[in-house]
Amino acid sequence: xxxxxxxxxxxxxxxxxxxxxxxxxxxxxxxxxxxxxxxxxxxxxxxxxxxxxxxxxxxxxxxxxxxxxxxxxxxxxxxxxxxxxxxxxxxxxxxxxxxxxxxxxxxxxxxxxxxxxxxxxxxxxxxxxxxxxxxxxxxxxxxxxxxxxxxxxxxxxxxxxxxxxxxxxxxxxxxxxxxxxxxxxx
Amino acid sequence: xxxxxxxxxxxxxxxxxxxxxxxxxxxxxxxxxxxxxxxxxxxxxxxxxxxxxxxxxxxxxxxxxxxxxxxxxxxxxxxxxxxxxxxxxxxxxxxxxxxxxxxxxxxxxxxxxxxxxxxxxxxxxxxxxxxxxxxxxxxxxxxxxxxxxxxxxxxxxxxxxxxxxxxxxxxxxxxxxxxxxxxxxxxxxxxxxxxxxxxxxxxxxxxxxxxxxxxxxxxxxxxxxxxxxxxxxxxxxxxxxxxxxxxxxxxxxxxxxxxxxxxxxxxxxxxxxxxxxxxxxxxxxxxxxxxxxxxxxxxxxxxxxxxxxxxxxxxxxxxxxxxxxxxxxxxxxxxxxxxxxxxxxxxxxxxxxxxxxxxxxxxxxxxxxxxxxxxxxxxxxxxxxxxxxxxxxxxxxxxxxxxxxxxxxxxxxxxxxxxxxxxxxxxxxxxxxxxxxxxxxxxxxxxxxxxxxxxxxxxxxxxxxxxxxxxxxxxxxxxxxxxxxxxxxxxxxxxxxxxxxxxxxxxxxxxxxxxxxxxxxxxxxxxxxxxxxxxxxxxxxxxxxxxxxxxxxxxxxxxxxxxxxxxxxxxxxxxxxxxxxxxxxxxxx
Numbered sequence: 001x002x003x004x005x006x007x008x009x010x011x012x013x014x015x016x017x018x019x020x021x022x023x024x025x026x027x028x029x030x031x032x033x034x035x036x037x038x039x040x041x042x043x044x045x046x047x048x049x050x051x052x053x054x055x056x057x058x059x060x061x062x063x064x065x066x067x068x069x070x071x072x073x074x075x076x077x078x079x080x081x082x083x084x085x086x087x088x089x090x091x092x093x094x095x096x097x098x099x100x101x102x103x104x105x106x107x108x109x110x111x112x113x114x115x116x117x118x119x120x121x122x123x124x125x126x127x128x129x130x131x132x133x134x135x136x137x138x139x140x141x142x143x144x145x146x147x148x149x150x151x152x153x154x155x156x157x158x159x160x161x162x163x164x165x166x167x168x169x170x171x172x173x174x175x176x177x178x179x180x181x182x183x184x185x186x
Numbered sequence: 187x188x189x190x191x192x193x194x195x196x197x198x199x200x201x202x203x204x205x206x207x208x209x210x211x212x213x214x215x216x217x218x219x220x221x222x223x224x225x226x227x228x229x230x231x232x233x234x235x236x237x238x239x240x241x242x243x244x245x246x247x248x249x250x251x252x253x254x255x256x257x258x259x260x261x262x263x264x265x266x267x268x269x270x271x272x273x274x275x276x277x278x279x280x281x282x283x284x285x286x287x288x289x290x291x292x293x294x295x296x297x298x299x300x301x302x303x304x305x306x307x308x309x310x311x312x313x314x315x316x317x318x319x320x321x322x323x324x325x326x327x328x329x330x331x332x333x334x335x336x337x338x339x340x341x342x343x344x345x346x347x348x349x350x351x352x353x354x355x356x357x358x359x360x361x362x363x364x365x366x367x368x369x370x371x372x373x374x375x376x377x378x379x380x381x382x383x384x385x386x387x388x389x390x391x392x393x394x395x396x397x398x399x400x401x402x403x404x405x406x407x408x409x410x411x412x413x414x415x416x417x418x419x420x421x422x423x424x425x426x427x428x429x430x431x432x433x434x435x436x437x438x439x440x441x442x443x444x445x446x447x448x449x450x451x452x453x454x455x456x457x458x459x460x461x462x463x464x465x466x467x468x469x470x471x472x473x474x475x476x477x478x479x480x481x482x483x484x485x486x487x488x489x490x491x492x493x494x495x496x497x498x499x500x501x502x503x504x505x506x507x508x509x510x511x512x513x514x515x516x517x518x519x520x521x522x523x524x525x526x527x528x529x530x531x532x533x534x535x536x537x538x539x540x541x542x543x544x545x546x547x548x549x550x551x552x553x554x555x556x557x558x559x560x561x562x563x564x565x566x567x568x569x570x571x572x573x574x575x576x577x578x579x580x581x582x583x584x585x586x587x588x589x590x591x592x593x594x595x596x597x598x599x600x601x602x603x604x605x606x607x608x609x610x611x612x613x614x615x616x617x618x619x620x621x622x623x624x625x626x627x628x629x630x631x632x633x634x635x636x637x638x639x640x641x642x643x644x645x646x647x648x649x650x651x652x653x654x655x656x657x658x659x660x661x662x663x664x665x666x667x668x669x670x671x672x673x674x675x676x677x678x679x680x681x682x683x684x685x686x687x688x689x690x691x692x693x694x695x696x697x698x699x700x701x702x703x704x705x706x707x708x709x710x711x712x713x714x715x716x717x718x719x720x721x722x723x724x725x726x727x728x729x730x731x732x733x734x735x736x737x738x739x740x741x742x743x744x745x746x747x748x749x750x751x752x753x754x755x756x757x758x759x760x761x762x763x764x765x766x767x768x769x770x771x772x773x774x775x
Contacts, residue, residue: 039323040311040312040315040321040323043312043315044315047315047316051316082503082507085503086500086503086504089499089500089502089504090500092499092500093344093345093377093498093499093500094320095319095320095340095375096320098374
């Protein structure tokens with residue numbers, strides 16, 4: 001995985017790997033941003049998105065390098081290709097930002113999200129919920145006579161699908177972490 | 187008694203002063219208050235750094251901007267917590283929009299009071315996060331010196347801009363280890379300065395072939411330094427390519443240069459805007475396709491290849507899609523560009539260029555700056571022409587406020603070198619010019635510093651005349667007084683059916699008496715015949731002057747590209763300006 005090409009200043013493949021600049025199509029991109037884990041860094045990144053009117057679909061952040069005090073922020077954002085390029089350039093020029101990776105264009109990547117779902121019910125619907133959870137490989141992490149808490153990990157779409165199925169069966173609460181993503185391969 | 191402190195052990199307040207000295211700071215613009223008293227105590231006990239006491243913190247930042255813009259060195263501001271910091275926000279935002287290196291040091295309530303709504307507490311780093319390049323809250327005296335050195339590095343590296351270091355009062359009292367600049371933490375923030383050589387070679391190829399090239403230069407050339415301006419002149423003069431510039435870039439290429447075709451943009455020259463519209467190669471050097479420049483984006487220079495040299499990657503393709511981006515410092519890129527162009531035989535498309543210049547000369551013949559003279563009323567353009575004439579050849583610096591007078595100054599005053607023209611371009615801050623002129627004068631005590639002002643803008647920070655008088659800064663406040671908010675009035679005429687809603691002042695001060703109240707000289711001119719003598723009196727007076735020039739009240743600033751129009755669709759002096767802005771343009775500013 002190489003860092004965003006912007007710093008190379010090359011024009012041969014357009015400094016930005018812009019695909020179709022005039023397309024007004026809205027794309028979804030997953031960005032991994034490596035930052036100094038210092039006070040206010042998350043506010044700085046979020047402030048960029050709100051201040052310039054960009055979208056955040058999902059955001060996760062945690063320190064990934066304790067010795068170097070680096071955090072990895074994974075942002076799923078949407079916009080036209082021109083807006084996506086702006087977002088990357090704007091992130092790239094922030095002082096505490098070390099690297100910006102667009103996992104959507106830098107080859108394939110794996111994306112996973114963790115969700116906890118509380119399903120309340122009795123009788124047949126309770127058994128059905130448990131059966132579906134098994135199919136989706138969700139684990140039961142808490143159980144009472146009238147409820148389950150399921151834990152599941154997967155692509156966001158899989159969690160969406162599971163939540164849709166649980167809704168008629170008594171889904172009362174859901175907590176999701178947002179997407180964590182890594183590029184495939186070395 | 188404790189044992190004697192090692193030389194690198196000192197209080198936070200002492201560290202601040204030491205760090206400023208080690209950074210080569212000569213002047214600090216500031217205003218004391220509870221949360222910065224320890225630093226002021228250290229300032230009192232030394233003589234190397236001069237402190238200029240302002241009258242309002244906004245003025246301090248504008249002075250620092252004027253200082254920075256006229257010297258190329260970062261300006262330094264010292265303010266207290268709470269209102270001290272919030273008052274500075276307009277100036278900080280102004281510096282961000284115009285890429286001016288300014289280091290703001292703010293006091294903060296002690297760390298143990300942060301978050302308790304303490305007296306004069308404000309979330310300064312929170313408030314200034316979106317209007318600085320970066321900011322820091324220092325909670326440990328051992329990181330204070332390092333942070334200040336980093337702040338100077340960030341403010342002056344890459345695309346310059348304002349930074350802020352927030353220092354709680356207990357950190358100023360506490361002792362810690364001082365770190366000199368050489369030992370400060372290695373910065374990962376190192377923006378690229380060298381441009382890609384392949385891309386530069388491609389640009390040289392385009393220059394060699396272009397029939398109708400134009401150099402569109404901006405503030406980035408001036409920020410890159412005098413050497414970059416020199417290289418720009420060399421490129422333009424050797425290749426014969428016409429040069430236009432944004433408001434921020436005036437002076438990078440001399441107005442007396444043979445390739446100069448004037449400022450472009452909303453109130454730019456007809457020939458410059460037409461050249462931008464009709465060119466086949468646009469070379470943007472350190473400008474950012476601001477909306478004052480582009481007019482209607484989808485009609486912007488429809489048939490040109492566009493190259494863009496900028497140190498900030500986020501400037502590329504932000505507004506206008508370019509064909510050839512070159513990310514790097516203007517000076518470095520121009521140096522490589524000239525080297526490559528010369529090594530390939532200094533080729534240009536001579537025939538094409540000759541036809542292009544003929545076309546430009548035809549556009550120049552339109553004489554877009556023409557105005558109707560008057561024998562009884564002072565025309566603002568006339569006043570500026572006389573000011574230009576009577577100050578020509580002098581070591582002159584000009585600042586402005588914001589509005590019609592600013593555009594007229596840009597049109598009628600000529601700048602033959604960089605760092606001579608200080609104006610609020612991006613943010614358009616009324617009240618910028620007076621404090622900026624003081625900052626310039628502090629940096630250049632012997633020079634002639636003139637603030638071309640409108641009376642409305644000037645009133646916004648007029649308290650700084652006190653600063654000018656106290657520090658014997660002989661700034662000349664050249665106020666074109668039309669008793670109107672001229673540009674607002676012009677837009678109301680153009681867009682709002684001549685309904686002049688709140689665009690005039692009914693109780694202006696007597697500026698001559700005001701000058702006397704401040705302890706400086708007031709001069710008034712009311713008739714065209716008085717202008718020359720009055721300007722001479724202003725120039726001859728050794729101290730600060732407030733010059734009240736009563737001008738035509740309803741003069742329009744032309745030419746003008748009305749909002750929503752293309753470059754080749756300008757209002758010229760003899761056009762009908764009533765309701766000139768129509769349709770979607772009305773929603774634009």
